[in-house]
Amino acid sequence: MKTDVISIYSDLKGREEALDAADRFLSYNNISGKAAKHIRLLTEEAVCLVHGIMDGFRGDIWLESEKADDKILCRICITAQSSVTGYQEDQLLSVATSGRNEEAKGILGKIRELIRLSTQRPAAFEESNEDFDDWYYMGAPHGESRMIDDYYIGYWSLDSYRTSLENKQSEAPRMEEQDELERSIIASLADDVKIWIKRDTTKVVIEKKV
Numbered sequence: 001m002k003t004d005v006i007s008i009y010s011d012l013k014g015r016e017e018a019l020d021a022a023d024r025f026l027s028y029n030n031i032s033g034k035a036a037k038h039i040r041l042l043t044e045e046a047v048c049l050v051h052g053i054m055d056g057f058r059g060d061i062w063l064e065s066e067k068a069d070d071k072i073l074c075r076i077c078i079t080a081q082s083s084v085t086g087y088q089e090d091q092l093l094s095v096a097t098s099g100r101n102e103e104a105k106g107i108l109g110k111i112r113e114l115i116r117l118s119t120q121r122p123a124a125f126e127e128s129n130e131d132f133d134d135w136y137y138m139g140a141p142h143g144e145s146r147m148i149d150d151y152y153i154g155y156w157s158l159d160s161y162r163t164s165l166e167n168k169q170s171e172a173p174r175m176e177e178q179d180e181l182e183r184s185i186i187a188s189l190a191d192d193v194k195i196w197i198k199r200d201t202t203k204v205v206i207e208k209k210v
Contacts, residue, residue, distance in 0.1 A: 001028055002064040008047050008078075010057040015047045018061050022076075025063040029072055035210035038189045039063075039074055042206050045108060045186045046076045049204060053116050068209055076206040080115055107158070107184040107193075110135055111204065114156065114195060118202045138164035154197035158187060 003021040008014035022043040026036045043063070050059040059080040066073050114136065139161035140154070165178050181187045192207045 001025070003062045005060050005062045008050055008059050008061050010050055010053050010055065012047065012051055014061075015044075018043060018047050021061075022063060025065070025074075029065050029074075031072065031074075031210055039076075039208060039210065041185055042189055042208060043076055046078055046204070046206055048108060049078060049112050049115060050080060051112070053112065053119070057119075071209045074208045074210060076208075078204040080119060080202050081200065106180050107187045111186075111193065111195065114197075115202050115204070118154065118197045135161065154195075156195040156197075158190065158193035162187075 003025050006014055006018045006021055008018055019040065022040050026032070026039060031039060043061075046061060050057055057080070059078050061076070061078050064075045064077065136156060139156040139158065162181065165181065186193060186206065190206050190208055194205045194207070196203045196205075
């Protein structure tokens with residue numbers, strides 16, 4: 001099952017329509033109780049991913065499901081165009097004097113920053129770039145960004161990021177990042193968050209089995 005595609009904006013326009021779509025999705029799949037609450041919370045978090053990136057920034061959101069053994073695999077999907085005008089790029093660069101969002105704290109903030117950077121300079125994902133902090137490479141399979149079917153130019157997974165942190169949890173700086181995971185709604189409730197970066201589009205998929 002796939003819901004209608006809803007447009008959401010950086011000023012949170014479209015939020016209520018997205019939540020209504022989530023409610024219809026839950027009803028269709030007969031999901032109730034705690035599981036329904038979790039899917040709704042994750043939908044709210046998904047809407048927040050495009051919040052504040054720049055004036056007029058738009059993404060598209062929908063929910064889809066499929067059978068996975070004796071459970072239902074729910075996906076909350078967001079796509080955002082990577083091409084920007086010169087004016088929009090100036091807006092992106094003005095987020096901070098360094099051209100980076102210094103407030104990218106927590107998992108939600110980091111994923112939002114990844115969307116912002118991929119929108120601003122998608123080609124940068126083809127090679128190592130100082131704009132991408134260590135957390136990005138920790139979430140890339142095998143510790144690096146890579147081509148997938150010669151189509152994507154970057155891929156990041158929350159599950160890979162969790163595994164990297166577990167392998168390095170004895171390091172003091174990693175303890176703070178582990179705490180971020182534990183306090184994050186999206187990290188606590190989602191089974192995985194996958195981000196694919198193409199030359200013209202960034203796609204975020206939040207997965208949850210119920």
